[in-house]
Amino acid sequence: MIKTEHLSKAFGEIQAVDNIGIEITDNSIFGLAGTNGAGKSTFLRLLSGVLKPDQGSILIDEKSVYEQEEIKREIFFLPDSAYFIPNATGKSMADWYSAYYPKFDKKRFDELSKRLDLDTKRKIHTLSKGMKRQVSMLLGICAGTKYLFCDETFDGLDPVMRQAAKSILAYEVTEREFTPVIASHNLRELEDICDHVGLLHKGGVLLSREVEDMKLHIHKIQCVIQNPVLEEELLRELDVVQHEKRLSLMTLVVRGEKDKIMEIVESKFPVFAEMIPLTLEEIFISETEVAGYDIKDLFY
Numbered sequence: 001m002i003k004t005e006h007l008s009k010a011f012g013e014i015q016a017v018d019n020i021g022i023e024i025t026d027n028s029i030f031g032l033a034g035t036n037g038a039g040k041s042t043f044l045r046l047l048s049g050v051l052k053p054d055q056g057s058i059l060i061d062e063k064s065v066y067e068q069e070e071i072k073r074e075i076f077f078l079p080d081s082a083y084f085i086p087n088a089t090g091k092s093m094a095d096w097y098s099a100y101y102p103k104f105d106k107k108r109f110d111e112l113s114k115r116l117d118l119d120t121k122r123k124i125h126t127l128s129k130g131m132k133r134q135v136s137m138l139l140g141i142c143a144g145t146k147y148l149f150c151d152e153t154f155d156g157l158d159p160v161m162r163q164a165a166k167s168i169l170a171y172e173v174t175e176r177e178f179t180p181v182i183a184s185h186n187l188r189e190l191e192d193i194c195d196h197v198g199l200l201h202k203g204g205v206l207l208s209r210e211v212e213d214m215k216l217h218i219h220k221i222q223c224v225i226q227n228p229v230l231e232e233e234l235l236r237e238l239d240v241v242q243h244e245k246r247l248s249l250m251t252l253v254v255r256g257e258k259d260k261i262m263e264i265v266e267s268k269f270p271v272f273a274e275m276i277p278l279t280l281e282e283i284f285i286s287e288t289e290v291a292g293y294d295i296k297d298l299f300y
């Protein structure tokens with residue numbers, strides 16, 4: 001488990017990480033969202049033991065991480081721009097990392113590289129940006145560490161690769177002790193993969209929630225109600241976060257329990273009504289409104 005308390009780091013006048021207290025439970029996929037400059041990279045570098053905190057503590061499996069080799073061998077950090085030895089191939093990088101990470105699984109590296117159609121004998125500097133990201137992601141996954149910290153790792157991948165990467169990560173989480181933390185400035189990159197999402201803003205945590213838990217309490221409905229009086233009633237009776245109407249089709253984002261919401265909708269005799277899945281972005285819009293922020297100002 002990762003636990004930080006009052007974690008702070010400044011660069012001169014800039015407070016990059018400001019009093020972060022967060023818990024990341026084992027075998028969950030933790031998404032770290034935030035705009036450019038929110039402090040995501042600094043936070044991950046602190047977690048990896050690359051930077052020393054000015055204040056506060058970081059405990060990983062109850063051990064302090066800064067300058068502690070034993071726990072660092074359980075951490076693989078994928079920075080925004082990955083480091084490769086000059087002239088290295090995927091295979092030679094796998095050999096290189098095996099020397100430091102005793103649980104590095106070369107067989108799995110070969111297997112996953114084949115699956116993603118990556119030639120591990122090719123010089124990495126000749127690969128495209130997205131392919132380089134794939135190689136570094138596979139190196140990180142196959143290192144066999146308990147923790148993998150990814151800084152914008154998914155952002156350069158095409159949609160097919162992103163899905164493949166997500167399914168590989170999800171598989172690893174179910175198969176072994178593995179806790180990835182994925183930072184992204186784009187909530188859509190974290191969609192469908194994270195169990196828990198923390199939102200960073202100006203170095204602090206604006207909110208941190210279980211995705212499933214949030215989904216239980218907020219829903220999206222599309223419906224057509226022909227009677228304008230009943231439509232007005234519906235908007236009054238529901239706890240509406242957002243609503244829009246196109247021709248006769250109303251789309252509502254509503255707080256509350258699913259069954260109760262549908263009961264109210266049905267009482268207005270809709271011609272058509274159905275629940276549709278909410279995006280992470282829509283959930284966060286409603287959650288941050290409660291905290292007095294407008295996420296649209298943060299992400300657009």
Ligand SMILES: Nc1ncnc2c1ncn2[C@@H]1O[C@H](COP(=O)(O)OP(=O)(O)OP(=O)(O)O)[C@@H](O)[C@H]1O
Pocket residue numbers: 011014015016034035036037038039040041042043185
């Ligand atoms: N080495 C450094 N020296 C000075 N300032 C820094 C340094 N590293 C980060 N900062 C500053 O700290 C703040 C947080 O930066 P950080 O890179 O952690 O944000 P981020 O959320 O990862 O942003 P991005 O999404 O753009 O990568 C920024 O204002 C940045 O300019």
